Amino acid sequence: MVVSASGGVPEAVLHEKRNQEKGSWSPDGKSLVLSYTYWLEAEPPGLTLVSLATHTGQRLPGPTGVWEAAWSPDGRYIAARTFDSHSVRLFDVRTQTWSELLKSDVGYLQWSLSSRYLYIKRLGAETAILRVEMKSRKVEEIVSLKNLKNTGYTGDLWIGVAPDESPLFLLDTGTQEIYALNWKAP
Numbered sequence: 158m159v160v161s162a163s164g165g166v167p168e169a170v171l172h173e174k175r176n177q178e179k180g181s182w183s184p185d186g187k188s189l190v191l192s193y194t195y196w197l198e199a200e201p202p203g204l205t206l207v208s209l210a211t212h213t214g215q216r217l218p219g220p221t222g223v224w225e226a227a228w229s230p231d232g233r234y235i236a237a238r239t240f241d242s243h244s245v246r247l248f249d250v251r252t253q254t255w256s257e258l259l260k261s262d263v264g265y266l267q268w269s270l271s272s273r274y275l276y277i278k279r280l281g282a283e284t285a286i287l288r289v290e291m292k293s294r295k296v297e298e299i300v301s302l303k304n305l306k307n308t309g310y311t312g313d314l315w316i317g318v319a320p321d322e323s324p325l326f327l328l329d330t331g332t333q334e335i336y337a338l339n340w341k342a343p
Contacts, residue, residue: 159209171207171214180207181228181235190217192224195240204237204248217248219255225265231272234291238263245277245289258289259296265315269322276324278316286316286324299324 158167170180176194183189187209193202201221205214223237223246235248236258245259245266264278276299277287284302289295317325 169212170209171205171212173214175202179225181226183228184230184232190226190228190235192226192237195224201240204235218253219248220246227266227268227275229268229272229275229291230270233272234275236266236268236275238266242280245275258294259287261287267316267318269318270320271322274318274322276316276318278326286326288324302326 159170160167170189171177171191176197177191178194179192180189189207189209191205191207191214193205195201202216203219203221204217204223204226206217207214217235220239222240224240226235226237228235233250235250237246237248238244239246242263243260244257245261245263247256247258248254249256258275259277261277261279262281264280266278267276268274269276273291275289275291277289279285279287279298282303284305286299286302288297288299290297315327319325
């Protein structure tokens with residue numbers, strides 16, 4: 158659903174009876190790439206590119222075994238992870254081709270504001286935040302998370318990127334610790 162920032166009636170982005178999830182906006186705000194909850198679908202859906210002007214969608218060419226897409230802020234790439242979460246695929250919007258960017262146990266994907274880096278949460282025994290420099294395709298481990306206490310699923314897949322390109326992540330420390338914050342508005 159989309160609604161104007163000034164309010165109004167919410168509109169369906171795409172009229173279909175499928176299990177849409179995790180849309181990612183194009184930099185110009187005119188399109189959205191949609192993923193689907195693949196385990197709830199009868200057929201592997203792949204990714205759909207939706208025009209917000211016409212509310213129509215077309216399937217991105219290439220593999221159907223990808224989901225949870227993230228569009229780069231410069232509009233050049235769409236990154237997605239495979240259904241088995243063992244690989245990150247990269248769709249080049251200019252050439253309309255896919256390539257494998259990384260083979261690893263992967264979770265959430267997040268672009269830096271400059272589109273210079275794609276940040277990836279590596280899952281498994283060697284949990285870490287990775288960063289791929291797009292020009293060289295060099296993969297760098299930014300921070301290991303394997304020794305951090307992690308008591309549950311809530312929030313542990315999400316990662317973000319601060320304006321200075323440092324990674325942000327959530328850590329579930331359980332329900333036994335209580336914190337209070339005092340905030341003074343500017």
